[in-house]
Amino acid sequence: MLDVVGTSAGTILVLDDTNNNVLVSVDGVIETRDHDFDLPDRVKKVSEVIPDLASQDLVCALMVQVGVRNRLSDDIRWSEPATFTIGVSEKIDFDFFRSQGKYIRLRFFTSQVDVAWSLSGYTIKYEIGGER
């Protein structure tokens, strides 16, 4: 039995084990909530992010960004995306991103054809700054 779906363009697609949509990537994004690390009054600086990913054979790039802000009503200041190569990388250094914030969030994403990944958790290494 085959699972099929249709598109608004009249195309009938067969669901298979690839991760594309007729040669177009299926974008994958996971964005966390704001974390305060139990220190809502102190700014934090993220130095490393270590994604926990399910084991897979495919070596591919997962992009990660750190976002910071000092008030939940503020806009989020995002780092440039950093690359974590699944199956190769062990962590991502964010020393290049100098911004600090009382609230920290992460965004994991891919936008390439036939990229698969499964995130089960993540570890953040951080430094605690002062109150602002």
Add this chain to the structure above:
Amino acid sequence: MNVAFTFTTNTKDRSLALDRIAEIQSIYGSDIQIFVHSDGDIPAIAETGGVKFIPGRNVKGMVHGGRWTLRYMETFLLNSTSDFLVKIDPDSKVKRQITVFPEGPDILGNCFVSYPSRLPYVQGGCIGFPRKTVEKIVTSRRLLSKEFCGPGFCLCPGKRDDHNRGDRKLYAFQDAILYSLAMKLGLKIGPWSEISVFSHRLKDQYKPGDFAVIHPLSVEAKNA
């Protein structure tokens, strides 16, 4: 800086403990104070030079809260006049003498938080404490507080690569208890350039001599 070392060992770690003692003494000299606690029955460790072996029962269980941490801190205060306590694990590698002791922070170490467990912690592979910090923590008596004795500060066996938690009990997560108590006491935790924990993630960057203490040991072999 006049430092003392401490670590806690159990039956499975005992050979590592002997390695650490030899290593620290070779770097600092045989008179360096090293307080070795046993967490459960293990054959006594010879008290050569500045080594003091303190037998003790297993207090890693959830019901004990921060007793495991309190034990080594009390031992330090009672038996040493050193200005600074370096807490390591049996699988931490001491590479050279520690020369940098930043003055601002009350606790020197690396902070992490993992999700989904979401417990912030100061990684226990190497933590530095000025004496006054140890005094403040011990005299607060809060390591024995019930707030740290429940499932909120537990490690679940099987969730981590554990070598000493085979009995499937729930264990009080000492690194998280220390972090939480530090926050409650207004103690500042600052980074320490002399140490590298989770160093297996440094294989592209690590150069011999960069760090005085590395954790875990497995990195040393990888980067030798």
